[in-house]
Amino acid sequence: MLRRLLPMLVALGCGLLALGWGLVSLQRIFAQETEDARDQLRTHRDELERYAGESLRQKLKQRLALATSDIGKAAEDPLVQADGLYLLFRQFQFLPRLPRPRPGTQTPAAKLHDELLQYLLSTGPASGPWQGRLELLRSVKAALSKGQKARAEDRLETLLRYRAEHPLPAAEEIPFTLVVVDRLAQDAASLPLVRGLLSGGLADEFGGTARGAGLQRDLLRECQRFSQFDFNFLYERIRELSLRLGVPIDNFTARVDELGTGALALPSNLSEPTLIGERWYLEPDGELVRGIAIDPEELLKEITQEMRKRELLGPEDYVLLGRLEAVQPLSSVPVSAVIPRWSAEEKAIDQRYGLKTMLAAICGALAVAIVALAGLAQHRKYRFLELKSDFVATVSHELRTPLASIRLLAETLEMRAGGSPEVRDYPARILQATDGLHFLVENILSFNRIDKGRWVPKLTQVRLEELIGTLRTDLASATRVPVNLTADVGDVEIRADPSLLRLLLSNLGRNACAYNQRDPVEISVKVHAPEGLGCTVLFTDNGIGIPDREWEHVFQDFYRLTQPGPEVHGSGLGLALCRRIMHVHGGQIRIAASGPQGTTFALSFPEPHR
Secondary structure, three states: HHHHHHHHHHHHHHHHHHHHHHHHHHHHHHHHHHHHHHHHHHHHHHHHHHHHHHHHHHHHHHHHHHHHHHHHHHHHHHOOOOOOEEEOOOOOOOOOOOOEEEOOOOOOOHHHHHHHHHHHHOOOOOOOOOHHHHHHHHHHHHHHOOOOOOHHHHHHHHHHHHHHHHOOOHHHHHHHHHHHHHOOOOOOOOHHHHHHHHHOOOOOOHHHHHHHHHHHHHHHHHHHEHHHHHHHHHHHHHHHHHHHHHHOHHHHHHHHOOOOOOOOOOOOOOOOOOOEOOOOEEEEEEEEEEEEEOOOOHHHHHHHHHHHHHOOOOOOEEEEEHHHHHHHHHHHHHHEEOOOOHHHHHHHHHHHHHHHHHHHHHHHHHHHHHHHHHHHHHHHHHHHHHHHHHHHHHHHHHHHHHHHHHHHHHHHHOOOOOOOOHHHHHHHHHHHHHHHHHHHHHHHHHHHHHHHHOOOOOOOEEHHHHHHHHHHHHHHHHHHOOOOEEEEEOOOOOEEOOOHHHHHHHHHHHHHHHHHOOOEEEEEEEOOOOOOEEEEEEEEEEEOOOHHHHOHHHHHHOOOOOOOOOOOOOOOOHHHHHHHHHHHOOOOOEEEEOOOEEEEEEEEEEOOOO
């Protein structure tokens, strides 16, 4: 058979290889088209992200340039707001302001303030550097009490010049100036010099650039020289006097709240514009570093709006910052473009690629299936022809043998006298051969009718005991070998077609006799019928047995079991017909056990519907 199939298999194989090569080439084209489409989207996205990144860098540089003058003012004047500004010079951070009062409960400034007030109230002279200052302050106070405003202003200017010529440490100068303002505030509220001592500052001739910038500025600038208790004392006194004289205190109060809150750690190798912690933008310039606080989301919203106006982005598109490090150079800041329509387009590209791939795979699978079906059909065709040939040969042989026997025996019987002892068993042998031929024909006809679906079973209640009796009669006339048939079936009844069951049991019995080398042939029939689970009939013989690998093959059409010893005649339809009969009854037949001691067939009948 393989020789017949080889040309066709070669042709199908060549065709399949050609089709496979074509499908693989087509799939490569699909993959290249998909990759080109993705590259096009990726390139467009990269261009938009580069544009957005460059816009972000330009905006940051512009904002820092606009804030440069504010940074200078805040560095010079401690009352100017410095929130959002940064200035580092020679590794010292000026902005945001870092100085803050020292922790501790010591109050030397408060004690000095109280001592100076006591000196003023007493008539005795003060000691040390305070003698000249207090004498001048007493003279200012005396001129004011006499209503001599011009003389009071002159003496106050003299006091301020003396203070500028004989400077003291800030921890002493600020308490003294506070005493001066405190003593003159009630009588000299209109004196501009007194108000300048609080906040406005003084001219250069009075030490305005060094120690005359006003108590508010001096306290902020020199806060680290005082303990927290001293600072609180001076702050409350300056605040109270400012309110009394109508000097603004909002900036002063706000700057006190900001003291020591602006520490910002920078890397030592800062050499280019950098983002720090997603909040600060810094630009180094030699030993100087300037910076501003930023809101990246706000900047990116502005960039998004500009790109939408230029029609670079759609209404639903936007840009955002990627993941940033704690210290991120501006040149490497990742900016991502989020474009929903492109995401949908990428999905559509993947879907189209998947559809094309699936179609190519289906074509390949169909080609393989067609080749397989063609080969199978051709194989079945040749197999059918072989089976048909074998069947015709077998049936012809099987029919020829009994017919030849019948003819020979009939001729012999005719030539000899009917009453001779030698020919007394001839009629029995003629009947046996005729029965064998009839059984063979019956098997073939029944198999064909059931296989074509033309047998309508006539179901009725059949007692197994009656079937066993019929089986004894059939086997007695079918074989010359003694048969010992035992049955343990009780009164079990089965709803079945009696003629079909008789044919089934007869086939099993004849096989038991044909495939047997013992004398007598032992056959036993038992029934296992649990309540509600149907009925199982066990048919056991003492034949030569069936190898395990052949258990399923023996139920195939025209399959005959090869065995050692004399040839056993048959059509190969007996067990195949038994399986079809069980299928007609909704049951099944199988080999429960088999070996050299015999074979047991299990016939399982379903529970009848009531």
